[in-house]
Amino acid sequence: MITNILTIAGTDCTGGAGIQADIKAISANGSYAMSVITAVVAQNTQGVQKIQMMPLEMIRAQIDSVFSDVQVDAVKIGMLGNAEVTECVAQALAKYQPSKVVLDPVMVAKSGDRLLDADSVAALKDVLLPQVGLITPNLPEAADLLGTAEATSREQMIEQAQHLQVPTFLKGGHLAGSEQSPDLLCAEGELSWFEGERINTKNSHGTGCTLSAAIATFWGQGDSLYTACDKAKQYLTGALSKADTLNVGHGHGPVHHFYKYY
Numbered sequence: 001m002i003t004n005i006l007t008i009a010g011t012d013c014t015g016g017a018g019i020q021a022d023i024k025a026i027s028a029n030g031s032y033a034m035s036v037i038t039a040v041v042a043q044n045t046q047g048v049q050k051i052q053m054m055p056l057e058m059i060r061a062q063i064d065s066v067f068s069d070v071q072v073d074a075v076k077i078g079m080l081g082n083a084e085v086t087e088c089v090a091q092a093l094a095k096y097q098p099s100k101v102v103l104d105p106v107m108v109a110k111s112g113d114r115l116l117d118a119d120s121v122a123a124l125k126d127v128l129l130p131q132v133g134l135i136t137p138n139l140p141e142a143a144d145l146l147g148t149a150e151a152t153s154r155e156q157m158i159e160q161a162q163h164l165q166v167p168t169f170l171k172g173g174h175l176a177g178s179e180q181s182p183d184l185l186c187a188e189g190e191l192s193w194f195e196g197e198r199i200n201t202k203n204s205h206g207t208g209c210t211l212s213a214a215i216a217t218f219w220g221q222g223d224s225l226y227t228a229c230d231k232a233k234q235y236l237t238g239a240l241s242k243a244d245t246l247n248v249g250h251g252h253g254p255v256h257h258f259y260k261y262y
Contacts, residue, residue, distance in 0.1 A: 003220045004070055005031045006098075007213060008063070008089055009078030009106070010039035010051070016254025017043075017206030022076055024257035025213040029235060031220060034070065036062040038089075039081050045205055045249030053081050056088050063092040074100040074220025076213045077132070081116060083123035090127040100219050101132040104212035105141050121145065134167045134187070134225060136212045139174040150174070154182065154193075161186035169215065169229050171208070173198070185229050192226055194233045203243035203253035210255055211236045 007022035015021070019035045026033035038059055042050040066072065075098045080086045093101065105124060107116040116124070121144060129135065142160050143150040151157045152175070161170045167187035175182065181199075185192040214232035219225060242259035 003031045003073040003217075003222075004034060005074050005076065005213070005217050005220050006034045006036065006066055006072050007076045007078065007216075008036040008038060008080075009076070009209070010041045010081065011037060012041060012043055012206070014044045014249060014254075016045065016248065017209045018079060021206040021209040021254070021257065022078065022213040025210045025235075026076075026217050028257050028260065029214055029217045029231075031073070031217045034066055034072075036066065038085050039079060041079070045251035045253050047251070051081065053085065056084060059085060059088050060092065063089075063096075067092075067096045067098075072096075072098050074098070074102065074216040076216035077101065077103045077128075078209055078212070079106040079116070080120070080124070080128075083117075083120040086120055086123045087127055090131060093128075093131045099133075100216065101134075102212050102216040102219065103128065103132040103135045104208050105135055105137050105145060106208065107141050107144055129164075129166050132166065134169060134215065134219075135164065136169045136171065136208065136215065137164075138171040138208060142168075142170055152176065154184075157182075157184050158186070158191060161191075167225065171211070173207070183229075183233060185226060187225055192229075194230060196233060196237050199237065199240040199243075201240060201243050202251075203246065203248075203255065204240060205252040205254045207236060207240065207255060210239060210257065 005026045012018035023033040040052045161168045170184045172182040183194040218228035218231045239255035242256040
C-alpha cells in the first residue's frame with residue numbers, strides 16, 4: 001500500500017523549495033503527497049519578493065479536509081511564518097495526533113531573507129516542539145532556537161543537539177573548513193553521525209525542505225528514524241550531485257529531485 005505524506009508549508013513559485021520541493025521529494029521516494037499551504041511566497045533563485053500569509057481559517061480548513069478523509073502516515077512541517085500560524089498548526093496536531101511529525105524550523109531562506117519572524121520562535125518552541133517526533137535544523141537555525149552562537153565544531157553540534165531536548169537531526173552543511181557535510185541524529189539517548197561529501201554546487205536551493213520531506217516519507221513508509229534519516233541523506237546527496245544538470249534561474253538553483261528517473 002502506498003503511504004500518504006502531508007506537508008504543511010509555504011510555496012515557492014519557481015519550484016525549488018517549500019511545498020513544491022516537498023511534493024517532488026515525497027513523490028520521487030514512492031509516497032503520495034498532500035499539502036496544506038500556510039503562505040503564498042513570491043520567490044525565485046535570487047530571493048524572496050513578497051509573502052502573503054494564508055488566513056488562519058483557511059489553514060484550519062485545509063488541515064481538516066485532509067485528516068477527515070485520508071489516512072496520514074507522516075507529516076512534514078515547513079514554513080509557518082508567524083506565531084498565529086504556528087499555534088494554529090499546533091492545535092491541529094493536538095486534535096488529530098499524527099504519530100510521525102517532522103519539523104523543519106524554516107527561519108531564513110537561502111537568499112538570507114527571514115521567513116519566520118523573531119517573535120514567533122518562542123511560540124514554535126513552546127507549543128509546537130513538544131508535539132513533533134523530529135526537528136531538522138541547520139546550524140544557524142539551531143543557534144536561533146537556543147539563543148546562542150552557531151556551532152563551529154562537531155563537539156558543539158553534539159552539545160546543541162542535546163540541549164534542544166527533542167529528537168534532532170542537526171545538519172552540518174554550514175560547518176566551516178571541512179570537505180565533508182556531517183549531520184547528527186540525536187534521538188532516544190543515542191548519537192549517530194551521517195557522513196557525506198560536500199557537493200561543490202551553488203544550486204542548493206530547497207535542500208532543507210527536500211531532506212525533511214524525504215525523512216518524513218521514509219519514516220511514514222515504516223523505516224526506523226535512523227534508517228529514514230540515512231536514506232534521506234543519500235537521496236539529497238544524489239539530488240545535489242545532479243543539480244547542475246538543471247537550468248533554473250540565475251541565483252541559487254534547485255536540487256534535481258527526480259535525478260533517478262531522467
